[in-house]
Amino acid sequence: MTSQVPQMDEALLRSLTPSVLTVLVRRGADFAAAEDAVQDALVEAVRVWPADRPRDPKGWLVTVAWRKFLDAARSDAARRRREDRLEEEPAPGPAPAVDDTLQLYFLCAHPSLTPASAVALTLRAVGGLTTRQIAEAYLVPEATMAQRISRAKRTVSGVRFDQPGDVATVLRVLYLVFNEGYSGDVDLAAEAIRLTRQLAARIDHPEVAGLLALMLLHHARRAARTAPDGSLVPLAEQDRGRWDTALIAEGVVILQGALARDRLGEFQAQAAVAALHADAPTAEETDWVQIVEWYDELARLTDSPVVRLNRAVAVGEADGPRAGLAALAALDASLPRHTAVAAYLHERDGDLATAARLYAEAAHKAPNLAERAHLTRQAARLNARRSR
Template identity: 85%
Template structure:
């Protein structure tokens, strides 16, 4: 059973059913039922034309469901209505599914779940396991999302920026259960690059590849976080780094800079440094200036303060930090780091402890708590 093939065919088959007149929710349900039959039957009797088989079976599932629910049928559907599988607009169908699943009317969580199901071809169980929620909860979330977009026209232009934000949300979930969401996000973004040729889509792909290259060195055997400066760079995936840099350079050459390209350029500079001491912090500050210009993002400004602290010294970093809202997430952690760099361990220890109390994740909380304990032990000694 080629699970990768099934997942790759899923959005194409959904698109074919929608263009034949099925509603999105009904089409998606029918394709999921066809996939179940494929999993059961293909290992013993694989079809010569997998795509054609899925289209035929999914269309029959849709017709059966429509006949069984006459109150939701707007026209008579007869067995003779079934058209033979034929050529379909694969790229257009799949691209429209990306747009539909990232519709602005959906919450980010619903958009992610619907994208993983309809475009990624994952089962509800797999998505629920990846997000550590009960399968029934995820099923309800997906059902609500499908109802929300059920009236949206399938042929309307979509917003690439919204799609990219959904894919980046998927990527940042990382790994949980038997589904590698980071790997899944990279797979989906590769497909989107091939379909659109959009420079910002390429920028996101480059950013994902460069971040993913550092994954083996990001955590210790006990699961604790390892900061970038302390990571074993020999464990970084040089193949992914080379690919990410190549993708980024091609995107930048088109001279239409966007925020994901700018973020990828920063990641590339980190990846290019053989040691943390050789990091080109001055150029990283310049790229953060571009990112702030493009987005005005407070998070970008916060990260820029760190880069300024590395490039121009901790006092300059603290001065840049003083211009920002102290209520920003991770503001206190950045202040702690810069105060430690500035030779003030008492203030740094207090701020690390304070930052730990509001950390967004357990690994980050544990890391900040260890930093505070390290400085307190040094002060006592």
């Protein structure tokens, strides 16, 4: 899909992609061949629709994609025997109302795929993004992403389409997409929210609602996370007037509905922490005691060392920096962000020399330039204070 097609039609094409793909798979096409045929049909739509937009866009795409699939099958000698078993090409007409998009989510999050491949396949098959768009978002060459997607398609081609899926795996894939944020011309955070909304409309599950609430609550703070020069702004220093109150309100309502079902999961608990941050008029008014309690729930649910690291920060805010340092001492020092958390807690405790040293050490371990620059500035700030 390119700028040649009107924006409204591009959005329509992306929304129809998964349902068209599932129609072909239900008719007997294997996943890889069906996905190729759908992509060819999308290219044809970009060429034809600006001058002659069909009355039934989905039916048009199904018809063209099925023809593309049959043409490919007939041209491949190795597939001739399978071609004999294919049903004859259906007459053009309204597309069936059945929507198997949910199964497509499960297929793209198949456990045999690596997380990176599952994310790429989900963006391609469910999200309707082009290989170029996905490659630009992940800052890799288009050829590299094409190979990754091709391998993923081959992996899932033999998977039965009616196998039950694992909701937790689907949610982890969507969360990975969300955490990629923004790069290239695709806003992956917004794309993850769009896909999760789509999933929430198809499956009644409290953790799906919990993930959607978590995404909305985090996304609401996006505008305040960076300064005009691109530097990171810590949560406590953010201008809360720049937070999106409509997204916060929506996220809280969705979270409340999920929690009321009394089937707590990790995404609901994470969303509860985010909601408590969003509810505080100022950083000083944050209910850290409740946040510690939610981290206790998260630790029980996940036994994640990253959760325990975040809990140490919350304990340091609720019960004082020395209590936070005691909680931190029980954790593996090689954990990502462990050194940065130690620096923060030592600064809170008044030990500026240790804090400055640890900030500098944390900067060397930072996973990206923005975080490295932020930690370096923290170390410089404390060293300047000490030299006065």
